[in-house]
Structure formats: structure tokens, C-alpha cells
Amino acid sequence: MSTLGLSATGAALDAVDRHVPTLVEERFASRLAAEDPTLWGPAAEEESSKRLGWIDAVARSRPLLPQISELAETLRGEGVDRVVLAGMGGSSLAPEVIAGTAGKELTVLDSTDPDQVRAALTDLDRTVLVVSSKSGSTVETDSQRRIMAEAFTAAGIDAASRIVVVTDPGSPLEQTAVEAGYRAVFTADPTVGGRYSALTAFGLVPAGLAGVDVETLLDDAESVLDLLTEDDADNPGLQLGAALGGTLPLRDKLIVSDAASGIVGFGDWAEQLIAESTGKQGVGLVPVVVDDGAPETSSDAADLLQVVLAGDLDGVAAPAHGVVVSGSLGALLLVFEVATAVAGRLLGINPFDQPDVEAAKAAARELLDSPVVAEERGDEVEGIAVSGLPADADAGSLTDVLRSTLTQLPEDGYLTVQAYMDRHADADLEALRPVLAQASGRPVTFGWGPRFLHSTGQLHKGGRPNAVVLQLTADAAADLDVPERPFTLGRLIAAQASGDAAVLADHGLPVVRLHLTDRTAGIAALRAAADAL
CATH class of the missing domain: 3.40.50.10490 (Glucose-6-phosphate isomerase like protein; domain 1)
Structure with missing residues (x-):
């Protein structure tokens, strides 16, 4: 209870x-x-x-439990005990919380950063890939699926036997899974939006395959349902x-x-x-x-x-x-x-729609469909390319750049730091958040791109226009091709960052962009600059 x-x-x-x-x-x-x-x-x-x-997810999800348990047991019997989850937004955040709280290993692919995706291409002999996408057409998830499938094949593993799909019925991903003969397909309840899907197949399948007791999770939710609906x-x-x-x-x-x-x-x-x-x-x-x-x-x-x-x-x-x-x-x-x-x-709003999310996706698609053009990255300050500051801003040092960014904050505003980088290898960037909050006296959010586009991205565009954006991008150690697609991951994440920056600027938000050509040196320089504030 x-x-x-x-x-x-x-x-x-x-x-x-x-x-x-x-x-x-x-x-x-x-x-x-x-x-x-x-x-x-x-x-x-x-x-x-x-x-x-x-609201009725517990009852609707109960029939999934035997299927999840049987598949998990079969995979373990084959020596497959590592779960990689390709998913964005609610499709990955909920199972990551569920698995992490239970102390179970779950490798989450929620990025198009080439370094982060490449780091997941290990231990393939014991890996199963769960591909979770409600629409079945999420570009990040589709790219991750293609890259993982190619890696399985290159390792001499039948890719179809190692891929499990969670999607809405009738989606393009379901069709692909059936045609390719993937290991299993779980169709989720289409009456549940992605961010409310924690107690549906999207939360339960990856966590259950990772070894979490998802029945107890549902029991705990069910025990408070009467209280919450009274x-x-x-x-x-x-x-x-x-x-x-x-x-x-x-x-x-x-x-x-x-x-x-x-x-x-x-x-x-x-x-x-x-x-x-x-x-x-x-x-x-x-x-x-x-x-x-x-x-x-x-x-x-x-x-x-x-x-x-x-x-x-x-x-x-x-x-x-x-x-x-x-x-x-x-x-x-x-x-x-x-x-x-x-x-x-x-x-007084509709909590179930996301009317402004498509704008950034459309901008990214437009950039992907355009001829490759070298992007103007602005002036270099201490090895980091800086663009988006007001013309009269002091940019003599990185500390000046950060100070000039913070001075644009409205009295009731907030700073949103958006890092299109590897949230594991580049995790030291998160140390910037409390330092910038202390220096500005205002709240500071930190989001890893493109993951946040499927969560807080709606708020940045549709909410009150009182944010200042600090966007961080970086060169990858090496790019990754996306099989059967006319773009690489490096080009995709660059288009996502540029497209979102353009849409945010169109909404009247100041957007300061910093590009790191050397991640290790750039992160160290940014942290030192923030400490000097």
C-alpha cells in the first residue's frame, strides 16, 4: 500500500x-x-x-505485464540483459526515472549528439534496443534506430531479433516493425499523450525489460487512485x-x-x-x-x-x-x-496540446533540406565562437559575454541554458546552472538539446516571453552517418539548434549562442568564466 x-x-x-x-x-x-x-x-x-x-492507465496497462515479463525472461535466457532505449520526451524520461529509482541499468538514447549516440554502441552481444515513439515518425528516434540496427548487423547479430517497438497503433513505426519482423511490438493506448504516458507501455516496457518490478509500480499508483478521483x-x-x-x-x-x-x-x-x-x-x-x-x-x-x-x-x-x-x-x-x-x-489553458512544438521541427527540417552552407558562428572569444549579443555588448572575455547575457534578463524573467551536447560526457556543463543563478539573482533552467525540445520547448515558445536563452553547441569528435538518410547526426543536431534559435528569436527572446570547437577546453573556459562573475 x-x-x-x-x-x-x-x-x-x-x-x-x-x-x-x-x-x-x-x-x-x-x-x-x-x-x-x-x-x-x-x-x-x-x-x-x-x-x-x-487516468485509467493502471487498469489498461495490467494486461501488458505478462507480456513484458515473458519477453524479459526470454531475452535474459539468451544472454541479453542490457536495454538501450531510443526515445524522446515522455517516452524516455519516465522509464529513466522508473529504472533509476529501482537501481536497474537502462541506457537512454535521447540525443542526436554523435558522441552520445556512439557511446551507446557497445556490448551489442547482450543488448536489446527498445524504440519508443508515439507518432512513429520522430526524427531523433528513427535515426537512433537506423544507427543501432546497422551496428547490430555489423557485429554479426540479427538486428530484427534485438529490436522491440513501443508505438501507437497504426503508426509508421508499427508498420516498419511488422515488415522487418522485429522481436516484439507493443502498441500503446492512443488516448494517452506522451507526457502523461508514464504508467502505459511507454514507461513500463523499457523499465520492465531492464528488470524493474513494474507490477508494484502499478500497485502503488492504484492504491491512491480512489483518493485522487474523489x-x-x-x-x-x-x-x-x-x-x-x-x-x-x-x-x-x-x-x-x-x-x-x-x-x-x-x-x-x-x-x-x-x-x-x-x-x-x-x-x-x-x-x-x-x-x-x-x-x-x-x-x-x-x-x-x-x-x-x-x-x-x-x-x-x-x-x-x-x-x-x-x-x-x-x-x-x-x-x-x-x-x-x-x-x-x-x-485557463488546454493541458493536452502542444501548439508551438512543430515550429522548431519545421525550421530544422528546412535547414536539413537546404544545401549545406557553412554557418556564421560569430566572433571568437577565448576559443569559443559567440553570436547573438547586442551590438553594444561588452565581449572582451567570456566572463563579459556571460555578464552581457545576464543583463538582458527581465526583472521577472529567467535564463534558460540549452546545451546541444553529450549529457553524459559533458555533464560538467550543469555546474554552470547554480553559478549563473547566484550571479543573476534569477532562476536558471538547464536543458540538454534536442531532448528539451520535446518537453520545455513548448513553454519557451508558447509561455510568457520573459526568458533569455544561452545556447551551447559543440563540434563532435567524429560525425555519424544515418543509414538511408541524406544527413548525418552532426548535421541534424546543428539544424535542430539553429532552427530552434531562429524560432525563439522570432518570438522575441534574446538568444546568445556559444559554439565550442574543443569540448574539454571550452567547458573548462566556460566554468572559469562563470566563476569569475
């Missing part, structure tokens, strides 16, 4: 007291359980009528949703930290759920995932709300304004999904 605890303080508690009685009176929870598409207004009704299967003032889904989306004035920067919850990477999953669901029509909640004790956790800025994930409510000091939430992973996945749906209603 799972336990779920929540406490709210300050502005968050005021929001709970203000909105929960109305949500109870309107029967929001029971109507959500009945998959009522009218909860978010007439403009959202058509989309929400097709996207509410997640029209009651003690409903933690209503309370959390009211706290997130109902503060007055709106505290739209959610500082997400972890106080010994025992759950690995939950903030990154919650970030994509909340940001993509709420960031549109000029409003939105900005999740800022930080370590415990980061500068933002002690800030008294009026637009910040603390969201603390805890192992024990009693062991955490209550923030001045915020919520502390505790529970098992299965329970928390479901409560945050419910809370995001509640926040969407309070914000």
Missing part, C-alpha cells in the same frame, strides 16, 4: 484554500475519473476528448494542482528540489509534464529543477514557488511559500499528472 503526503505553506496554502473548495463543488476529480472532456472549456474539448486515458478537500491532486497553478499573483517559477526522496530524476520528468502542459497562450509554469540548497531554494522573489520532493514530510523544513510532497514513485507519477490537469484548468 502506497502512502502519499502533502503540505502547503504561504502562497501555496492560500491557493489551496481558495481553489480546492470550488474544485470539489464542481466535481472536478470525479469528472476527471469519468474522462469528462469539458473540464478545460470548449476550445480544449476536442483535444481533451482524445487524451484522458491516462471530490474531497483532502484530495492531494486537487491540492497540488491548486498550489501549482492557483497562486495570486501567480508564482510561475516552480523551484523543484529533492530532499532525500529516494526517487532518481523525478524533477526532469515533472519538468516536461508541467512545462509542455501549461506553457501556451502567453502563460505557463516554469519548472526549475535544482539540487537541494541551490540559490533559488533560498530566494524570496515573489514569482518563485518551492516544490520539494521528500522522503518524509516531517524531516523537511517547510518553505515560506510552497509544497512538500512525499510518496512512492507510482503514487507520485499519478498525483503530478492529476495536479497538472488541475493547474491547466486554473490557468
Whole structure:
């Protein structure tokens, strides 16, 4: 039996007291359980009528468990015990949290960085590839699948026997899998959007094949379902949703930290759920995932709300304004999904669409389809090419470049650092985040590209235009061809970065671009420049 605890303080508690009685009176929870598409207004009704299967995901996913277990046992019997997951956004973030929390190995391919993809092409004799794509046409996932299949073949392994697919029924990927005779095809519930799919085949298949007890995960979610679908003032889904989306004035920067919850990477999953669901029509909640004790956790800025994930409510000091939430992973996945749906209603937006995501994809496709042209990378400062600064900005040193970037921040704005690099080998870049937050006195988000395009990318384009973008790109050690495609991974990731930068600039956001020709030296120089602020 799972336990779920929540406490709210300050502005968050005021929001709970203000909105929960109305949500109870309107029967929001029971109507959500009945998959009522009218909860978010007439403009959202058509989309929400097709996207509410997640509230019943536990029951719908139970029949998958024997299939997952049987396949996992068969593969292990063949000596195949390493799972590589090719997926973007919700298709990879949820299983990564599930596997990481259970202490199981899962190699996630959520990048088009040639170095990161190449690093996954190891131990192929014991590897199975899970290809997860709801649409079945995700360019990153398709490229990863082609590269892995070619690597299997080159190693003398029947690629089809080592590829498992998770997709929506009728997708191009399902057709490809059937025609190629892939090892298994799991078709997911099409009434569940990608960011709400943690408790569906997208979360369960990769994690289950990696050895996670996914039945217990579903049990924990099921144990709180009645509580979350009850029209009651003690409903933690209503309370959390009211706290997130109902503060007055709106505290739209959610500082997400972890106080010994025992759950690995939950903030990154919650970030994509909340940001993509709420960031549109000029409003939105900005999740800022930080370590415990980061500068933002002690800030008294009026637009910040603390969201603390805890192992024990009693062991955490209550923030001045915020919520502390505790529970098992299965329970928390479901409560945050419910809370995001509640926040969407309070914000007056449709939490199930992503109207601005396609713009960056279209821009990237246009660049890929164009003749290869050497990109103008700007002036070199300490070995790093700099572009996008205002004409009168001081750029004598990298520290000056960073300072000039921060001075563009609005009083209620935030900096978003977007690194189109290898999130494992180049992980030292994340140390920039708290240093820039301390120097600017404003929240700083950090996203790995192109992964964030499938999560916070919607927020950057559809939310309030009060962000400053610091985009980091780099040359790879060596490029990787994408079999049967007219582009390499290096060209693809460059097009994704350039395309997104252009779209963000068109939305009026300042975009400063730094390109590292030498990753090791460039990262060291950036860290030194940030420390000097």
C-alpha cells in the first residue's frame, strides 16, 4: 500500500484554500475519473476528448505485464540483459526515472549528439534496443534506430531479433516493425499523450525489460487512485494542482528540489509534464529543477514557488511559500499528472496540446533540406565562437559575454541554458546552472538539446516571453552517418539548434549562442568564466 503526503505553506496554502473548495463543488476529480472532456472549456474539448486515458492507465496497462515479463525472461535466457532505449520526451524520461529509482541499468538514447549516440554502441552481444515513439515518425528516434540496427548487423547479430517497438497503433513505426519482423511490438493506448504516458507501455516496457518490478509500480499508483478521483478537500491532486497553478499573483517559477526522496530524476520528468502542459497562450509554469540548497531554494522573489520532493514530510523544513510532497514513485507519477490537469484548468489553458512544438521541427527540417552552407558562428572569444549579443555588448572575455547575457534578463524573467551536447560526457556543463543563478539573482533552467525540445520547448515558445536563452553547441569528435538518410547526426543536431534559435528569436527572446570547437577546453573556459562573475 502506497502512502502519499502533502503540505502547503504561504502562497501555496492560500491557493489551496481558495481553489480546492470550488474544485470539489464542481466535481472536478470525479469528472476527471469519468474522462469528462469539458473540464478545460470548449476550445480544449476536442483535444481533451482524445487524451484522458491516462487516468485509467493502471487498469489498461495490467494486461501488458505478462507480456513484458515473458519477453524479459526470454531475452535474459539468451544472454541479453542490457536495454538501450531510443526515445524522446515522455517516452524516455519516465522509464529513466522508473529504472533509476529501482537501481536497474537502462541506457537512454535521447540525443542526436554523435558522441552520445556512439557511446551507446557497445556490448551489442547482450543488448536489446527498445524504440519508443508515439507518432512513429520522430526524427531523433528513427535515426537512433537506423544507427543501432546497422551496428547490430555489423557485429554479426540479427538486428530484427534485438529490436522491440513501443508505438501507437497504426503508426509508421508499427508498420516498419511488422515488415522487418522485429522481436516484439507493443502498441500503446492512443488516448494517452506522451507526457502523461508514464504508467502505459511507454514507461513500463523499457523499465520492465531492464528488470524493474513494474507490477508494484502499478500497485502503488492504484492504491491512491480512489483518493485522487474523489471530490474531497483532502484530495492531494486537487491540492497540488491548486498550489501549482492557483497562486495570486501567480508564482510561475516552480523551484523543484529533492530532499532525500529516494526517487532518481523525478524533477526532469515533472519538468516536461508541467512545462509542455501549461506553457501556451502567453502563460505557463516554469519548472526549475535544482539540487537541494541551490540559490533559488533560498530566494524570496515573489514569482518563485518551492516544490520539494521528500522522503518524509516531517524531516523537511517547510518553505515560506510552497509544497512538500512525499510518496512512492507510482503514487507520485499519478498525483503530478492529476495536479497538472488541475493547474491547466486554473490557468485557463488546454493541458493536452502542444501548439508551438512543430515550429522548431519545421525550421530544422528546412535547414536539413537546404544545401549545406557553412554557418556564421560569430566572433571568437577565448576559443569559443559567440553570436547573438547586442551590438553594444561588452565581449572582451567570456566572463563579459556571460555578464552581457545576464543583463538582458527581465526583472521577472529567467535564463534558460540549452546545451546541444553529450549529457553524459559533458555533464560538467550543469555546474554552470547554480553559478549563473547566484550571479543573476534569477532562476536558471538547464536543458540538454534536442531532448528539451520535446518537453520545455513548448513553454519557451508558447509561455510568457520573459526568458533569455544561452545556447551551447559543440563540434563532435567524429560525425555519424544515418543509414538511408541524406544527413548525418552532426548535421541534424546543428539544424535542430539553429532552427530552434531562429524560432525563439522570432518570438522575441534574446538568444546568445556559444559554439565550442574543443569540448574539454571550452567547458573548462566556460566554468572559469562563470566563476569569475
